[in-house]
Amino acid sequence: MILSPVFDNERYIKEQTTEILKRVKQFNNKLYLEFGGKLLYDYHAARVLPGYEPNIKMRLLQQLKDQADILLCIYAGDIERKKIRADFGITYDSDALKIIDDLREWGLNVLGVIITRYDNQPAANVFKNKLERRGVPVFTHRFTKGYPTDVDLIVSDEGYGANEYIQTQNPLVIVTGPGPGSGKLATCLSQCYHEYKRGTKSGYAKFETFPIWNVPLNHPINVAYEAATADIGDFNLIDPFHLEAYEKKAVNYNRDVEVFPVLKRILTKITGNEAFYRSPTDMGVNRAGFAIIDDQAAREAAKQEIIRRYFRYQCEYRMGFASKETVQRVELFMKDFNLSPESRPVVEPARQAALDAQQHDKGNEGIYCGAAIQLKDGTIITGNNSSRMHAASSLVIHAIKHLAEIPEKIKLLPPFITDSVGKLKMEIMQEKALSLDLEEALIALSISATTNSAAQLALEQLTELQGCEVHMTHIPTPGDEAGLRRLGVNLTSDSQFATNNLFIS
Numbered sequence: 001m002i003l004s005p006v007f008d009n010e011r012y013i014k015e016q017t018t019e020i021l022k023r024v025k026q027f028n029n030k031l032y033l034e035f036g037g038k039l040l041y042d043y044h045a046a047r048v049l050p051g052y053e054p055n056i057k058m059r060l061l062q063q064l065k066d067q068a069d070i071l072l073c074i075y076a077g078d079i080e081r082k083k084i085r086a087d088f089g090i091t092y093d094s095d096a097l098k099i100i101d102d103l104r105e106w107g108l109n110v111l112g113v114i115i116t117r118y119d120n121q122p123a124a125n126v127f128k129n130k131l132e133r134r135g136v137p138v139f140t141h142r143f144t145k146g147y148p149t150d151v152d153l154i155v156s157d158e159g160y161g162a163n164e165y166i167q168t169q170n171p172l173v174i175v176t177g178p179g180p181g182s183g184k185l186a187t188c189l190s191q192c193y194h195e196y197k198r199g200t201k202s203g204y205a206k207f208e209t210f211p212i213w214n215v216p217l218n219h220p221i222n223v224a225y226e227a228a229t230a231d232i233g234d235f236n237l238i239d240p241f242h243l244e245a246y247e248k249k250a251v252n253y254n255r256d257v258e259v260f261p262v263l264k265r266i267l268t269k270i271t272g273n274e275a276f277y278r279s280p281t282d283m284g285v286n287r288a289g290f291a292i293i294d295d296q297a298a299r300e301a302a303k304q305e306i307i308r309r310y311f312r313y314q315c316e317y318r319m320g321f322a323s324k325e326t327v328q329r330v331e332l333f334m335k336d337f338n339l340s341p342e343s344r345p346v347v348e349p350a351r352q353a354a355l356d357a358q359q360h361d362k363g364n365e366g367i368y369c370g371a372a373i374q375l376k377d378g379t380i381i382t383g384n385n386s387s388r389m390h391a392a393s394s395l396v397i398h399a400i401k402h403l404a405e406i407p408e409k410i411k412l413l414p415p416f417i418t419d420s421v422g423k424l425k426m427e428i429m430q431e432k433a434l435s436l437d438l439e440e441a442l443i444a445l446s447i448s449a450t451t452n453s454a455a456q457l458a459l460e461q462l463t464e465l466q467g468c469e470v471h472m473t474h475i476p477t478p479g480d481e482a483g484l485r486r487l488g489v490n491l492t493s494d495s496q497f498a499t500n501n502l503f504i505s
Contacts, residue, residue, distance in 0.1 A: 003052055005051030006051055006297045007049040007051040007052040007291055007293065008291045008293050009051070011290070012154060012291035013056065013060060015287040015290055015291065016287045019285045019287055020064065021064075023203070024033065024067070027203025027205075028202070028203075030173075031187075031202065032187075032191050032204050032314045033172060033204075033205050033465045034185055034207065035207050038057075039099060040054075041055065041088075042056075042209070042248050044210075048298070048305050049301065050298075050301050058106045058108075061108055067170050067172050068174050070103065070109070071110070071111055071114060072096060072100065072114070072115075072176055073114045073175060073176070073478065074092060074093065074096045074178060074460075076116055076121045078122060079123045079182070080123045089482070096113065096178050107493040108135065112225075113138050113139070114140070115127070116183025117141070117143045140164070141186065144160060147159070148259070148262045151265045151269050154269075155270055156268060159193075160186075160194070161194070162216040163199075168191075172489065175188050186296060189267075193270050196270055196271065196272075201378050205284070205285050206256075207286060209288050210222070212251065212286070212288055213251050213252060213281050214250065215251065215289050215292075216237055216251070216269065217237070217238055217249075219299070220300070220302030220337065223302065223337075223474060224302040225346070227309040230313060233448075234250055234253050234254060234255060235253065235254050236252070237252065237254060237257060238250070239251070239279050239280055239281045241257070242280070242281040248283040256280040260280040265372060287488075303337055304343075304344065306333050306334060308492050310323070310334055311329050311493060311494070312343065315493060318495040318497075319379070324385055331340055344492065346372040346374050346380060346469050349380050349490075350370045350472060350473050354370030355368075357385065358488060363411075367499065368384065368473075369390070370382065370391060370469065370473045371382045371394070371395040373395055373399050374463070374470075375399065375468055376464065381395065381398050381402055382401045390435055390480055391430055391472060392472065392476065392484060393436050393441035395438075396441070396487070397412060399465060400458040400462060400464075402460040403464050404461050406454050406457065412448060412452065413445060413454070419445060432451065438479060438480030438484060439483040440479075445458070466487065467489070468489050469490050469491065471491075473493070474498035476498070477498060484505065
């Protein structure tokens with residue numbers, strides 16, 4: 001199913017900029033804005049809200065850059081345990097470096113990096129040294145004494161006061177980080193404490209796309225957010241403080257609601273006055289809900305995202321990364337909307353492709369893998385593995401041949417190229433399998449394109465695969481996963497390994 005755009009980016013930019021600047025003025029032109037979610041490449045939002053620009057927050061920052069400083073937080077524990085950002089397959093510390101580079105490409109500079117809950121962890125020290133020796137200022141904040149119960153100790157020179165003050169120049173300070181739990185809130189409050197001690201009556205606000213506070217609690221968009229955070233146990237609820245204060249329903253999530261009473265007492269203690277906010281929803285400045293222009297299409301897109309998360313957690317459970325409770329939680333979301341794995345259009349064609357391969361090759365006992373892609377016009381193309389090619393490689397070759405209208409009998413990868421790559425793999429690299437994974441197949445295709453006009457024509461179609469839906473019957477190998485990620489497809493797979501070898505899997 002191809003969904004029409006459901007999100008108005010220009011309206012969003014206008015409303016979001018206005019709301020943020022309005023909040024800056026409410027706090028005497030000094031606001032610390034906690035930027036939740038992904039600053040760049042927010043593909044979850046793009047999948048749930050078709051038409052949403054994954055980098056629209058960068059456009060927002062460009063609108064505000066003359067009035068804003070940027071601080072980047074990263075939790076020392078995430079550096080130490082090498083936490084992975086799933087959509088890029090890189091560690092959080094590497095992602096922090098990438099964020100700095102990306103911001104610079106957009107004409108934005110990071111004022112400094114804060115390593116939070118720092119306790120001289122060896123990996124955190126290496127990260128700190130790496131940044132400082134490249135000219136990036138680094139600050140370290142230790143765990144806040146007394147948090148979360150002893151407000152008098154938290155708001156004291158032994159609590160927030162023990163953190164190094166970071167000098168900022170602009171009225172708006174964006175505080176962001178590579179993932180949840182990075183210490184953004186503590187950094188904002190610590191800075192507010194120091195500002196008040198210096199006579200500046202600063203404020204705090206929060207910007208986070210999901211959950212969307214002004215759509216219903218059980219709306220698929222908000223449930224898709226719960227599915228996305230099932231591994232950390234987040235759940236949405238009606239903000240009880242907002243309901244009591246205004247007699248209006250607003251959706252928030254458990255961590256913000258749970259921390260609000262403490263946060264309110266902390267802000268009151270810092271400012272010396274009754275806190276500005278009456279509910280956690282009050283703290284937010286998010287206007288995404290006002291830019292949705294097709295609710296029904298958004299509902300369908302969000303349901304598909306729930307199915308994607310189901311497959312992801314099934315695979316992560318099989319690989320040992322996720323718990324059974326996480327899988328069961330997403331299964332409940334599926335049942336709530338009467339969804340099944342087969343509700344994803346590419347699932348059954350992929351499985352059928354694997355069965356077809358097995359039927360045509362009955363004499364062998366190997367593992368048969370199938371793959372399917374739904375192109376932007378709705379056409380579904382399939383592929384399967386063979387002695388020369390992985391299923392992902394076969395799929396992509398078939399898809400770009402279809403897009404380039406190249407007849408099936410024309411070969412894009414002549415034997416002299418695949419034989420040469422195979423010789424390199426088997427005889428020189430000492431690998432056990434000749435079959436080309438997707439990264440290898442794309443390199444071979446680019447070589448073929450130098451002498452084969454059909455291959456060149458097909459190669460030019462690769463960009464048309466971005467945003468297409470792909471399903472595989474087996475967990476992709478690293479080369480397949482990296483290749484599909486670079487093509488920008490939305491990938492899911494069944495929780496089966498493509499080989500019985502433990503090391504490769």
